[in-house]
Structures are given as C-alpha cells and as structure tokens.
Amino acid sequence: MHRSIVRTGIAAAIASVLLQLGGCGSGSGDSGTSSSSTAPATTTSIGGTVAAGSALVGASVTLIDATGAQVTTTTGAQGAYSLSVKGLTLPFFIIAQDAGGLAAPLSSVVARLPTGSAPAVANVTTLTTALAATLTASGNPIELASNTTLAKVTLQSVQLATITLDTIITNLLTQNGLQTAGFDPIGTAFTPDHTGADAVIDSLSLVTGANGGRTLVSNAAPGTTVALNNTTAQGVALAASPTAANYLEPLAALLTACAANGALNSAACAPAIDASFKESGSTDLATAHGLSETTMTGAVFGSPKTLAFFTRNGKQLALVQLPFTLASGVPGVLYSIAQPLATPVTLAGGTQLGWDLIGDQSSFAVAIRSHLQRRTYLDTRLNDVNRYEAGLDITIPTASNPNVYSASVTGPGLAAPVWLMPRAASGNSTLGLADSALSAPPLTPATTASNTALYRWSWQSRSSTASFTPPTSTGFYAAQALDASTVPLYSTYMVTFYDKNGAQLGQSSVINPGSPLNAAAGDSIPWPTLLMNDATTQFLTPGTTLADAQYALSVTWSGLVNDGLNLAYPVTSPGIAATASASGSVTQVNGFAVGAANNPTAGQYQATISAGVDSAGVQTCTNCPFPALTSGGSRLIQLGGARDGTAYIDITQYND
Structure with missing residues (x-):
C-alpha cells in the first residue's frame, strides 16, 4: 500500500517539473515528434562527459538506437565524447566501458533530442547508469542494449526515473549546491572537477546487488542501499558525505x-x-x-x-x-x-x-573479496551440472606467510569457521580451502585436495532440467545455501592464523571491497567466451592427441557480448587445473599464463598457460606437466579476472 501511494505521488509530481526535464538542452525527453507550433529537432550530434569518481579518458562509447543501429567513439580529455546521430531513431541507449574494463560499464538513456542545431548533452556517469537501471525490471541497465527493450522506453518513464533518482540523492544535491527538484543528470553539462554534479558522483557508488541488479549507496552510510529497478520508489534519501569530495x-x-x-x-x-x-x-x-x-x-x-x-x-x-x-x-x-x-x-x-x-594494519598477507563463477561441463557425469556459484575468494599467499600453515575465517555469511591449509596440488602459491569440515587447526603434514580458495555460499543450476546438490561435509561449500542480501556491504572478516603445530600466530581484520552475491547474479554478468578451437577441444577430450600430458597450452577467448560490445570483465588470470588418479595416488597440477594476453583481433585474446607456473609467474615445480586426461582424472580451463572488488571466474571442465 505504501509503495502504491508513493508511486502515485511521483506521477503527480511530473507536472511540476515537466518544463525543467523537457526543455531545450536536456538529454532526456520524447522521441522528437512535435506539434505544428514547435520547430522539429535538427540536432545531429550528441555528446557529454563520461565519469565515475574521475573522468574516464580513452573509454569506449557506443550508442545504440531503437532499431539496433550502433555508432562508436572514444572519450578524450576530461572524459568528453561526441557522436553523430543523424538518421538514427530515438530512444538511444549509450554504454561506456573504461579502457581497462576494471569497472562495470556505465549507461545512459536519451528519449528526446532538443530543437535547434546545438549538440545534445548526454552524460554517461554513475548517476545516469542508476537512472537507466530504474527503467528495467531486473535493475541491470545492459538490458537496454536490446533494441526491443529499448524501444519501449518513453519520455514519461525517463522523467519518472529522474524524479525518483533526484529524491534518493536529494541530500547530496543540496550539499553540493544543486537544485533538488528537476535536476537532470543526463542533460546537465558539468566539469569533472570534484565539485557540483561531479561531487555527487564522487560520493556515490553503484554496486552489483545480490541477484545482479544495480544498487546505489552513499559512502557516508554504506549500510543503507537502494536497489534500482522499475519499482524503485522514493522511500530512502541517501546520506550526504561527511567530507568534501576532493578530500583525498x-x-x-x-x-x-x-x-x-x-x-x-x-x-x-x-x-x-x-x-x-x-x-x-x-x-x-x-x-x-x-x-x-x-x-x-x-x-x-x-x-x-x-x-x-x-x-x-x-x-x-x-x-x-x-x-x-x-x-x-x-x-x-x-x-x-x-x-x-x-x-x-x-x-x-x-x-x-x-x-x-594507514592500511589494514594486518601483520599477515591476506585478502578477501566476493566471487562469482560460471561452470560449464563437457562431460555427462551425474552431478556435473552447468551452474553458477558465489561466495568469497580468500587469498592467503604462502610465500608471504612462511610460518602460516593454516587459517580460519569467521564473519558475515559464514555459519561456521572456514578453514584453509596447504594444497596437495603443484603450481599454486596460496592456501586452499579444507576438503572436509574441520573443528581445529590441521597439523603438518596434512594437505587439502580441494585445490580452490573459492568458498561457495550460493549455487544455482543453469539448466531447466537438472539440479545441483553440493557434496556434503566439504570445507568449501556452505552446509546450507545463503541469501547474500543478508550480508552487509563491505563486511569485515576475522582471520586467525596457525603454525604447523596448531599454535595460534595472530589475527587480522579484513574488509571485503566487493558486493556479496547470490549465484543468481550470474545471469546478469557479461561473461567472456572460451573459444573451443582444435587445441582446446582436444585438451579437454579423452583419447585425443592433446589428452596426453602437456607442459603448456595456448587458449583463446572473446570478450564480445550483446551484439559485438566488448563488455566482458578483463581476463587477467587464465589458468588450467589438471588432476590424475592412478594406483591410489592423486596428482594435481595447476598453471597460469604469464604477462598480458595478446589481442590479435578486436575483442579476442590469446595466452599460453604453462604447467607449474603460479599466478605470480613463478615456476613452482620442475618436470610437472599437466597430467594426461584419463579415467578418474579431470581438466579445467579458467578465465579469471576482477571488476569492482569482485573476482569472476569462468570455468570449462571435463571430468573423466
């Protein structure tokens, strides 16, 4: 009932700000139709500023019109861009990707062009992305890259979204000397100098919600978040920042x-x-x-x-x-x-x-961040179900912690302590999660066969006909699936370190800079695609030439999604894990690529992964090839990377 009343209030408020939002120079509005008393739109170009905390220089900007036509450019100094829109059909969806791909793409929507010959202003910022998110059912603005979805965007829906956003950020608008009613984040020109509209952008973050939609949060009160979608109402006004935007x-x-x-x-x-x-x-x-x-x-x-x-x-x-x-x-x-x-x-x-x-004041090397993975199986074993998994990536490097043998982690989302210990696998230089539930620190020479530092608190099948049940009594799956929306943003975890004899060495408090995610968020992520050429296919297929032991493999992948947009997270950690079982013993070998990937064609990348080389490029063993793919063994290729404090891992695997 309350939401219905609020939405009615928003609709009534449109009349009072219609002139501000629909006036000349605004980047939002109708599709360009006009009455006999109004001159037709003659604008043939559009431009603005691309910024998120700072101006994005060298960012790729693509405009998609209602028919699916695209034009692309690159931002220059101060994040400025300009595009010709001659012959294109409103509404427009604009998407910008920073040069390194280290942050989620920014978006903007234009439903009206002004009359006159001056270029239309259409900024692409944190604020405009938040506005675009409120035009979708899921809260994921990339939905609007589909011209069928985009064509449904109307002047009224953009105006309604603008009013809703202005109410949510009213405290920040007031703090920075901006009007709190009728402020148009799309069509109001600004300079990325940490004042005015740019200061508002500096004080806000747009994070991925538990199920993949976008969520707006102020740095002043990260415990208060606003989930953005087409049902978002005006109920919450985010807090103003306690400092000037340029304080750092x-x-x-x-x-x-x-x-x-x-x-x-x-x-x-x-x-x-x-x-x-x-x-x-x-x-x-x-x-x-x-x-x-x-x-x-x-x-x-x-x-x-x-x-x-x-x-x-x-x-x-x-x-x-x-x-x-x-x-x-x-x-x-x-x-x-x-x-x-x-x-x-x-x-x-x-x-x-x-x-x-001042740093985190930890005496131990440790990092914790959210993770989301997509798993694809090429075999047909009963429990090898294509699925998404989400949880925490717990990194404890062994070289930087020479006296640490094991560690336990407690904190939000963890019903019981999570344990890490030395891996049985070669070619990795971090502790792995225990492969069974522990109640006390493990003692030397115990090792784990889990070969992972990815703790899973959520999982979801990608198949409509098959379900996944995690193995019981493991140290890397939660006993029960968790709803990550119950885990606070920027949660702190306590990590306790032990030596080989089980004696406690110390503790560290670690903040997770990523968003707590459910496995369901996997549907919203632009994933890279492992290209299954002859070498890759043979490496992951028993009985082929490359199924024998191999010291290295060249892998190729594509970052192109959504009709050719290069939006996938940057793959910075391509790797292989291979396991063989013979005569009751298990051999596990990992390997990673060293250096930046080659970029032979637009949106396509290539790297060589070598056995026994860890993620830092160190050869950790000699004469340790990836074992042959035979009965009882497995091989996987992972495309790992990070974005906005969260680790993303795409895995293609064969279990024989």
Missing part, C-alpha cells in the same frame, strides 16, 4: 611522485603514506598487493575513490579505491584504508592534506 585528491600526485622513484612506503612517500602504515603484512603499498617496486615504477595514480566511511576502535576511517596506470599502459586498482591526520599537512602550493593511508 592530493594523494594522487603524491603517490605518483613516489612511484616515479620505485617506492611506495612511508619513508619515501610521506605524507601520503603514514609512518605506521601496514597492509597484508607489508609496510610497502605495492608489495602489500603482490606488486613489485619494479612493476610500479612510473605508475600514475588517478583520483582516489572513497567506497565507505566507517569507525573502528572509536576512530573514523575510510575504505578507498586507488586507480593507477602502469608505465606500460596497463591499468589497475588497489584497495586500502585511509585515516584523518591529527594535524593537516600543507603541501607545495598551499594544498592541505588532511588524510593519509
């Missing part, structure tokens, strides 16, 4: 200057990195994230993005995202913790630095 901006230049000298530690990088900085067992920001000083030399850092303000031990802190681009042009992102300084530091030119990086 000085860090970008300071970190870039440090990286130029090949060092990202407190001694070389004060005042950006605090004297007490510690993260994942390291006092160096790069090392804490598995990056070497050589790799980071010459890296350029972009505008830091605050995901959440929170309080720990009575102290205000911030979970921040630090984007960077290596000297080679490869983009990346780090997550860290920032703290306010007792006394701000005055930098050259008079700029005030009020916060620095």
Whole structure:
C-alpha cells in the first residue's frame, strides 16, 4: 500500500517539473515528434562527459538506437565524447566501458533530442547508469542494449526515473549546491572537477546487488542501499558525505611522485603514506598487493575513490579505491584504508592534506573479496551440472606467510569457521580451502585436495532440467545455501592464523571491497567466451592427441557480448587445473599464463598457460606437466579476472 501511494505521488509530481526535464538542452525527453507550433529537432550530434569518481579518458562509447543501429567513439580529455546521430531513431541507449574494463560499464538513456542545431548533452556517469537501471525490471541497465527493450522506453518513464533518482540523492544535491527538484543528470553539462554534479558522483557508488541488479549507496552510510529497478520508489534519501569530495585528491600526485622513484612506503612517500602504515603484512603499498617496486615504477595514480566511511576502535576511517596506470599502459586498482591526520599537512602550493593511508594494519598477507563463477561441463557425469556459484575468494599467499600453515575465517555469511591449509596440488602459491569440515587447526603434514580458495555460499543450476546438490561435509561449500542480501556491504572478516603445530600466530581484520552475491547474479554478468578451437577441444577430450600430458597450452577467448560490445570483465588470470588418479595416488597440477594476453583481433585474446607456473609467474615445480586426461582424472580451463572488488571466474571442465 505504501509503495502504491508513493508511486502515485511521483506521477503527480511530473507536472511540476515537466518544463525543467523537457526543455531545450536536456538529454532526456520524447522521441522528437512535435506539434505544428514547435520547430522539429535538427540536432545531429550528441555528446557529454563520461565519469565515475574521475573522468574516464580513452573509454569506449557506443550508442545504440531503437532499431539496433550502433555508432562508436572514444572519450578524450576530461572524459568528453561526441557522436553523430543523424538518421538514427530515438530512444538511444549509450554504454561506456573504461579502457581497462576494471569497472562495470556505465549507461545512459536519451528519449528526446532538443530543437535547434546545438549538440545534445548526454552524460554517461554513475548517476545516469542508476537512472537507466530504474527503467528495467531486473535493475541491470545492459538490458537496454536490446533494441526491443529499448524501444519501449518513453519520455514519461525517463522523467519518472529522474524524479525518483533526484529524491534518493536529494541530500547530496543540496550539499553540493544543486537544485533538488528537476535536476537532470543526463542533460546537465558539468566539469569533472570534484565539485557540483561531479561531487555527487564522487560520493556515490553503484554496486552489483545480490541477484545482479544495480544498487546505489552513499559512502557516508554504506549500510543503507537502494536497489534500482522499475519499482524503485522514493522511500530512502541517501546520506550526504561527511567530507568534501576532493578530500583525498592530493594523494594522487603524491603517490605518483613516489612511484616515479620505485617506492611506495612511508619513508619515501610521506605524507601520503603514514609512518605506521601496514597492509597484508607489508609496510610497502605495492608489495602489500603482490606488486613489485619494479612493476610500479612510473605508475600514475588517478583520483582516489572513497567506497565507505566507517569507525573502528572509536576512530573514523575510510575504505578507498586507488586507480593507477602502469608505465606500460596497463591499468589497475588497489584497495586500502585511509585515516584523518591529527594535524593537516600543507603541501607545495598551499594544498592541505588532511588524510593519509594507514592500511589494514594486518601483520599477515591476506585478502578477501566476493566471487562469482560460471561452470560449464563437457562431460555427462551425474552431478556435473552447468551452474553458477558465489561466495568469497580468500587469498592467503604462502610465500608471504612462511610460518602460516593454516587459517580460519569467521564473519558475515559464514555459519561456521572456514578453514584453509596447504594444497596437495603443484603450481599454486596460496592456501586452499579444507576438503572436509574441520573443528581445529590441521597439523603438518596434512594437505587439502580441494585445490580452490573459492568458498561457495550460493549455487544455482543453469539448466531447466537438472539440479545441483553440493557434496556434503566439504570445507568449501556452505552446509546450507545463503541469501547474500543478508550480508552487509563491505563486511569485515576475522582471520586467525596457525603454525604447523596448531599454535595460534595472530589475527587480522579484513574488509571485503566487493558486493556479496547470490549465484543468481550470474545471469546478469557479461561473461567472456572460451573459444573451443582444435587445441582446446582436444585438451579437454579423452583419447585425443592433446589428452596426453602437456607442459603448456595456448587458449583463446572473446570478450564480445550483446551484439559485438566488448563488455566482458578483463581476463587477467587464465589458468588450467589438471588432476590424475592412478594406483591410489592423486596428482594435481595447476598453471597460469604469464604477462598480458595478446589481442590479435578486436575483442579476442590469446595466452599460453604453462604447467607449474603460479599466478605470480613463478615456476613452482620442475618436470610437472599437466597430467594426461584419463579415467578418474579431470581438466579445467579458467578465465579469471576482477571488476569492482569482485573476482569472476569462468570455468570449462571435463571430468573423466
């Protein structure tokens, strides 16, 4: 009843803001039809700013019209783009992908072009993506890339979505001096300078909801989220940010200057990195994230993005995202913790630095993030059901934790402690999840045959005729499926570390920067496609030439989805896991590709995966090929990557 009343109120409010939203220069509106007293639209070009916390330079921008026709361009300085729309049919759907593909695509919808010859303004930002999400049933704006879905978008639906969004962000609009009624995020031109509309964008994050739709959250109160779809009402107004949007901006230049000298530690990088900085067992920001000083030399850092303000031990802190681009042009992102300084530091030119990086203060190397995987089986074993699985990716590198033999993890979504221990498999340098339920730390020389660090709390069959039942008494499937919507965003997990004799070594608190997901979210993800050429097919088929033991395999995949849009997450960790069973013993060998993948054609990639090479490129064993695919054995090829703090893994597997 309440929702019905609210929706009626929104519809009534349209009349009061119709002029603001439908006026000349607006990027939203009707399909261009006009009365006899109104001049027809003559605009033949459209453009605007692509931004999400910072301007996206070099982003790919594609406009799709109501008939499915496409035009594409690339953003320039300050995230600006321009496209010709001559001969195209309204409404338009615009989708932008950052150059590295490290964040989910941004979207925008244009239902009306202004009269006159001036180019129409159509920004593509966090706000416009949120607006587009409210035009869909699922909350996934990529639905609008289908011209049949797009053709149903109307002027009224865009106006209604705009009013709903303005109400949700009214506190942030007021904080940044913008009108709270009739603000048009699509058609209002702005400069990406961390003021005005850009400051509103800085203070918000658009995350993936538990089932795959988009959810809007303010960094001031991450516990309050708004799920976006065509039933979203005005019930929640997100909190305004407690600081100015550019409060961390000085860090970008300071970190870039440090990286130029090949060092990202407190001694070389004060005042950006605090004297007490510690993260994942390291006092160096790069090392804490598995990056070497050589790799980071010459890296350029972009505008830091605050995901959440929170309080720990009575102290205000911030979970921040630090984007960077290596000297080679490869983009990346780090997550860290920032703290306010007792006394701000005055930098050259008079700029005030009020916060620095302190890290997670962990004495151990550990990272936890959400994960979502798609599993495809080429065999016909009874329980090998094509499915999605979701949960947590728990990474504890062995080389960085030489005295750690095992670890337990507790926290939101975990009904009982989750245990990790040394793997039986060769070619991997992280602890694996226990292959049976444990109640105490394992002792040397125990190992796990699970060969995974992906804990599953949700699973869903991709088949309408087959269901999946997880094996009982394992350490990597939850005893009962979890609804991830009950797990708070940016949850903290407690990790306890033990030595080989079961003695406790210490504990660390770790924040998950990704969104807690259900397996159902798999339907909303643009997955890469493993191309099944002769080599791949033979490698995954018993009785073929390449079914014998192999030291390496070249794999090819495509990132193209939705009629040729290159929207799949970037595959940065292509790998193989192979198992053989003979005479009562089991041999497991993993392998990963080293370096960036080749890009022989647009949207297509290729890499060579070598046996025994771990994800850091280290050869962990000698004369350890992928074992032959014979009875009792298995092989899988994984296409792993990450986006917005979440790990994505596409697996194609054959179990003999």
